[in-house]
């Protein structure tokens with residue numbers, strides 16, 4: 001019988017080995033309550049999932065070239081998006097902010113810990129741009145849902161950023177999933193009920209259950225939480 005250390009090691013291999021592919025990787029993550037919320041209605045989200053999932057998130061950051069967040073997360077959480085709990089290089093930070101509404105005092109714009117790419121629409125006025133921050137102007141896609149996630153990934157690939165983590169929030173991850181560009185989605189579910197607040201995924205509606213996505217799924221225990229590792233074929 002394997003001991004707990006060996007079991008832990010093989011769990012680590014099972015989670016991370018599939019992510020070490022040579023080709024590009026687009027993975028998204030969300031930590032949600034049992035009832036599908038990623039923050040309270042006031043935007044409080046630290047922390048829904050436990051320490052094992054936070055460590056997992058830092059490992060994911062260490063494995064990618066770029067980490068993408070939506071404007072909502074940049075405003076509410078003021079995240080650093082750096083690798084702190086494990087050894088590893090900080091990824092390039094990318095914020096999707098069509099109207100340039102994220103205030104310039106956010107840490108990702110100011111701390112200089114990693115390059116930051118601020119993706120805005122051509123008409124937006126981000127004001128004076130701090131050093132270390134690059135503004136990329138992108139046209140909105142044809143769907144009325146902001147930037148085409150495929151075009152965002154293409155712009156990142158042109159900068160050599162081919163391994164991408166979409167870190168939230170729910171709107172941003174949902175758009176990447178609906179666009180069919182994700183290879184994997186890690187959803188960690190915490191045994192917590194909120195009953196209100198910011199939703200996790202909101203996808204294009206379907207009328208019948210046989211139209212729902214049923215990706216290949218593996219499950220792992222992360223402390224009291226459960227990680228669902230979903231695999232897609234973009």
Ligand SMILES: NC(=O)c1ccc[n+]([C@@H]2O[C@H](COP(=O)([O-])OP(=O)(O)OC[C@H]3O[C@@H](n4cnc5c(N)ncnc54)[C@H](OP(=O)(O)O)[C@@H]3O)[C@@H](O)[C@H]2O)c1
Nearest residue numbers: 030031039043045070071072073146147168169170171172
């Ligand atoms: N538990 C977790 O795992 C987790 C992770 C991250 C964040 N959060 C929480 O989630 C909340 C924020 O999530 P959210 O779903 O409300 O917002 P969000 O996904 O962080 O940001 C959504 C906004 O980002 C911009 N955006 C995203 N994708 C875009 C695209 N393809 N094209 C153009 N613009 C795009 C849009 O800005 P405009 O509205 O300006 O068009 C959109 O409304 C916060 O409270 C945060 O604390 C939780």
